[in-house]
Amino acid sequence: MPNLRIVVVNTVIHDESDEALHAQAERARVLRIGLLEAGYDIIASLPPDMYLPDRIAQLQPDMIIVDAESDARDVLEHIVIATRDERRPIVMFTESEDAESMEAAVEAGVSAYIVAGLQSERIKPVLQVALARFKREQKLLDELSDTKSKLAERKVIEKAKGLLMQRQGFSEDQAYQKLRSMAMSKNLKLSEVAQRILDVEDLLG
Numbered sequence: 001m002p003n004l005r006i007v008v009v010n011t012v013i014h015d016e017s018d019e020a021l022h023a024q025a026e027r028a029r030v031l032r033i034g035l036l037e038a039g040y041d042i043i044a045s046l047p048p049d050m051y052l053p054d055r056i057a058q059l060q061p062d063m064i065i066v067d068a069e070s071d072a073r074d075v076l077e078h079i080v081i082a083t084r085d086e087r088r089p090i091v092m093f094t095e096s097e098d099a100e101s102m103e104a105a106v107e108a109g110v111s112a113y114i115v116a117g118l119q120s121e122r123i124k125p126v127l128q129v130a131l132a133r134f135k136r137e138q139k140l141l142d143e144l145s146d147t148k149s150k151l152a153e154r155k156v157i158e159k160a161k162g163l164l165m166q167r168q169g170f171s172e173d174q175a176y177q178k179l180r181s182m183a184m185s186k187n188l189k190l191s192e193v194a195q196r197i198l199d200v201e202d203l204l205g
Contacts, residue, residue: 052081
C-alpha cells in the first residue's frame, strides 16, 4: 500500500492554551512521521473550511486522514460534502471518546475511528485495516447497486412486454422476441429498447 496519496485535515483547536497547542503539534508530528515512515505520500494538509470539498476534488487523494482534537462535527460536514459523489476511505485520529461523536463519524463515512494513544508505528496497520474495510464496504455497495439496477431493468422490460401484448396482441414470448430483435437491430440493451417503447407510449398518451 505504499505511495497511497493522503490528505490530512487538521481540525481547528478551540483551547488555545500552551498545553493544548503543544499536544496538537505533537500529535500532528507523530502522524506525519508515521505516514512518511510507512512510505505514504502526504499531498496536502488542509483546514476544515468551506473550501475543503473543492480542494479534495482537485487533489483526488486515495485516503483522507482527520486529525481531530475533540469535537469534529464541522470537519465531518465538509468531508461528507467532499466525498458525496466519490467515496474515499477516511481515518480519524481523535482524543474524543464521546459516543455521539463516534456515531456522527460513522454516519459521515469514517472507516476507522482511533481514540488517543497515537503512535507512529500503529499508523500503517490502522490504515491497512481501514482501506480493507472500505474496499469491502464499497464492494457490497456496488453489488447492491447492481442488484437494484438489474431489478429496475427487469421491471422496465416486463412493462414494455405487457404494453406490446396489449397493443399488438402478442403472447408473452412473442413480445419478448420482438424486444430482443429490436435491441439486436439497434445494438441496444433490452432495457434501453423497453424504455424507449415506454417513453413513446407516454408521449402519445
